[in-house]
Amino acid sequence: MDNKLIPNVSVDSIVFGFDSVHLKVLLIGRDIVYKGVQYNDWKFPGDLIRCDENLDTSSKRILKDMTGLENIYMKQLKTFGAIDRLTRKPRDMTWLITINHPEERVVTIPYYSLINMSNGANNNLKLISNARWFNVDDVPNLNLAFDHYEIFKFTLKTLRNELRTEPLAFELLPLKFSLSQLQRIYEIIIGIPLDRRNFRKKIPNLNYIVPLNEKEMSVSHRPAKLYIFSRDIYQKLKKENFDFTI
Amino acid sequence: MDNKLIPNVSVDSIVFGFDSVHLKVLLIGRDIVYKGVQYNDWKFPGDLIRCDENLDTSSKRILKDMTGLENIYMKQLKTFGAIDRLTRKPRDMTWLITINHPEERVVTIPYYSLINMSNGANNNLKLISNARWFNVDDVPNLNLAFDHYEIFKFTLKTLRNELRTEPLAFELLPLKFSLSQLQRIYEIIIGIPLDRRNFRKKIPNLNYIVPLNEKEMSVSHRPAKLYIFSRDIYQKLKKENFDFTI
DNA sequence: CCAAAAGTGTTAGGAGTACACCCATGA
DNA sequence: TCATGGGTGTACTCCTAACACTTTTGG
Numbered sequence: 187m188d189n190k191l192i193p194n195v196s197v198d199s200i201v202f203g204f205d206s207v208h209l210k211v212l213l214i215g216r217d218i219v220y221k222g223v224q225y226n227d228w229k230f231p232g233d234l235i236r237c238d239e240n241l242d243t244s245s246k247r248i249l250k251d252m253t254g255l256e257n258i259y260m261k262q263l264k265t266f267g268a269i270d271r272l273t274r275k276p277r278d279m280t281w282l283i284t285i286n287h288p289e290e291r292v293v294t295i296p297y298y299s300l301i302n303m304s305n306g307a308n309n310n311l312k313l314i315s316n317a318r319w320f321n322v323d324d325v326p327n328l329n330l331a332f333d334h335y336e337i338f339k340f341t342l343k344t345l346r347n348e349l350r351t352e353p354l355a356f357e358l359l360p361l362k363f364s365l366s367q368l369q370r371i372y373e374i375i376i377g378i379p380l381d382r383r384n385f386r387k388k389i390p391n392l393n394y395i396v397p398l399n400e401k402e403m404s405v406s407h408r409p410a411k412l413y414i415f416s417r418d419i420y421q422k423l424k425k426e427n428f429d430f431t432i
Numbered sequence: 433m434d435n436k437l438i439p440n441v442s443v444d445s446i447v448f449g450f451d452s453v454h455l456k457v458l459l460i461g462r463d464i465v466y467k468g469v470q471y472n473d474w475k476f477p478g479d480l481i482r483c484d485e486n487l488d489t490s491s492k493r494i495l496k497d498m499t500g501l502e503n504i505y506m507k508q509l510k511t512f513g514a515i516d517r518l519t520r521k522p523r524d525m526t527w528l529i530t531i532n533h534p535e536e537r538v539v540t541i542p543y544y545s546l547i548n549m550s551n552g553a554n555n556n557l558k559l560i561s562n563a564r565w566f567n568v569d570d571v572p573n574l575n576l577a578f579d580h581y582e583i584f585k586f587t588l589k590t591l592r593n594e595l596r597t598e599p600l601a602f603e604l605l606p607l608k609f610s611l612s613q614l615q616r617i618y619e620i621i622i623g624i625p626l627d628r629r630n631f632r633k634k635i636p637n638l639n640y641i642v643p644l645n646e647k648e649m650s651v652s653h654r655p656a657k658l659y660i661f662s663r664d665i666y667q668k669l670k671k672e673n674f675d676f677t678i
Numbered sequence: 679c680c681a682a683a684a685g686t687g688t689t690a691g692g693a694g695t696a697c698a699c700c701c702a703t704g705a
Numbered sequence: 706t707c708a709t710g711g712g713t714g715t716a717c718t719c720c721t722a723a724c725a726c727t728t729t730t731g732g
Binding site for chain 4: 657
């Protein structure tokens with residue numbers, strides 16, 4: 187088994203970023219010419235996988251190659267494999283020609299990733315490719331390649347659901363964060379405003395949200411207390427609860 | 433695009449059945465000879481997909497071909513594609529040889545299905561193949577082909593989680609069911625005993641569980657009232673709640 | 679001293695939990 | 706009449722939801 191490509195299986199990365207205000211998603215600009223017409227559209231970073239790598243490995247490698255991003259949270263979603271997913275838009279044929287098997291069938295395995303943008307995380311982005319962050323409410327529906335808009339909608343829905351039951355919010359925040367930042371993530375992703383006081387009342391019960399003896403610096407209003415997420419404590423509590431309930 | 437097989441992509445069906453007492457899973461017996469030794473082991477129904485069918489279609493077709501089961505609830509799970517998933521157990525090489533590409537890489541897309549066994553649903557099973565129901569606690573770990581035990585564990589965990597938030601229990605029950613049957617499913621799948629009275633107190637709030645003017649027949653104890661699940665009402669309520677919360 | 683976001687308590691209603699006895703049927 | 710599973714109510718606790726003013730900082 188060598189590192190040749192598997193012609194029927196690709197991975198795609200749907201990377202969500204949070205800049206303390208908006209939830210964004212990362213797209214790669216594509217300039218193609220099909221039958222003499224030029225198209226400028228967008229796609230998620232992704233490519234065919236290689237014979238000698240696992241799915242997760244492949245997804246990480248391709249994301250790093252295309253955007254420079256690495257060491258970020260990733261989770262696999264369901265596979266998209268409609269027969270016509272690469273041929274619904276005629277211009278997409280150019281990709282099939284590029285990879286040298288027109289009329290071939292490719293199923294794609296999407297992964298979603300979460301990242302904190304205020305972290306300098308996107309410094310490399312522009313160097314490596316024509317990547318751009320789009321507000322999730324502004325994703326250019328008609329200008330996405332292949333079935334990528336369908337994949338996007340499914341992913342966003344999944345993210346909104348999983349945020350309720352898994353500690354994903356902390357992947358989108360800086361290491362040290364304020365309770366207002368945390369609340370804003372829940373409000374943006376779930377889509378409903380939350381009551382300040384009620385939200386804060388829950389925090390002391392969640393022992394994995396650990397208060398620090400630090401405050402925000404140089405903000406022109408009362409500085410907020412900072413917290414960190416302790417994955418250790420989170421996993422310990424989760425295990426205990428599981429054991430207890432069985 | 434014809435109906436030839438895609439050599440790198442398969443689907444597998446993990447079918448759960450409920451017989452009013454136990455949760456079971458369906459396995460296909462396999463008799464193979466590898467290097468002169470005979471092996472009798474088990475696998476999930478599954479096969480390579482064809483070029484001319486969608487993933488869901490393929491999964492339905494293959495399940496029907498291998499077991500006779502059709503028109504049952506199905507949901508796609510995450511894809512399994514470890515490099516060595518087909519070669520960890522030497523005897524599994526026989527399958528790669530059968531499909532005519534030894535050393536080939538195959539990723540598999542698992543679907544889980546739910547079915548009510550008291551329905552006569554498994555009448556065809558024995559006619560078509562050497563399929564057998566195993567209690568989920570009795571699945572022959574070491575006797576499963578490929579990475580199917582890993583897939584099984586993941587699927588069972590997913591089922592236990594999704595049962596809490598989606599109306600899956602009704603797929604496992606007969607059309608008309610008693611509250612005791614419903615309770616038993618939750619107890620078995622979630623794994624904890626529930627209080628009878630508290631469980632029943634919640635039912636009247638769930639308007640999609642509709643009481644009938646019917647009772648169990650010919651049971652040697654007080655006959656239970658029967659209920660049906662109304663998917664219409666369920667979806668209407670779900671939509672309303674969604675609209676409300678946004 | 680002004681603007682901007684942080685921080686803080688109380689009350690009322692609803693949901694969850696613990697718990698034990700009588701009822702209807704077939705054999 | 707017995708065995709078997711079906712059916713029912715109450716009291717206590719805990720969680721949720723609604724709601725408005727004061728504090729700290731930089732400019």
